[in-house]
Amino acid sequence: MKNHTLISGKTVCFTGHRRLPADPAPLREKLRQVLRQKAEEGVTCFRAGGALGFDTLAAQCVLELKEELPHLRLVLMLPCRDQARFWSAGAVREYERIRAAADEVEVLAETYTPGCMHRRDRALVEGSDLCICYLTHASGGTAYTVNEAKKRGVAVLNLAEEPTYETVPLFSEEENE
Numbered sequence: 001m002k003n004h005t006l007i008s009g010k011t012v013c014f015t016g017h018r019r020l021p022a023d024p025a026p027l028r029e030k031l032r033q034v035l036r037q038k039a040e041e042g043v044t045c046f047r048a049g050g051a052l053g054f055d056t057l058a059a060q061c062v063l064e065l066k067e068e069l070p071h072l073r074l075v076l077m078l079p080c081r082d083q084a085r086f087w088s089a090g091a092v093r094e095y096e097r098i099r100a101a102a103d104e105v106e107v108l109a110e111t112y113t114p115g116c117m118h119r120r121d122r123a124l125v126e127g128s129d130l131c132i133c134y135l136t137h138a139s140g141g142t143a144y145t146v147n148e149a150k151k152r153g154v155a156v157l158n159l160a161e162e163p164t165y166e167t168v169p170l171f172s173e174e175e176n177e
Contacts, residue, residue, distance in 0.1 A: 012045070013046075018051060048075075129154065
């Protein structure tokens, strides 16, 4: 795995379910607000795992914010080079668009192997200051990643829960000065 300690600023990783709400617009808007807030707090690096669903939504929102704040970085940490091999043509097109626009793409394995998804999940969390997730049930890859974050002392912000982001500061005022 590459060393991301050279990236200045703070780092956020994303994890979430492949299935999003039937109307994802409120989740997208909440995520946009959170990303803007975190960028104002000094976050400069956003890591996504390149999966369908929340990972894609998060990467799209970071790329949108980068148009306004070009110093932000999107790092894709992919479990394997052939991750999208069974996806629909439309999903592959969007995946390739995001890959091309990312500041860095790290591929952890050439082909799918048992455990490569969990390896990616651990890599996302490692060195992150905050894990922004969309977690609605306590099993599967998203729950695994959130538990890894908690074990490592990484703050977790679940956009599927209330209270909203406004009541969950990531960094103290002293750290932002």
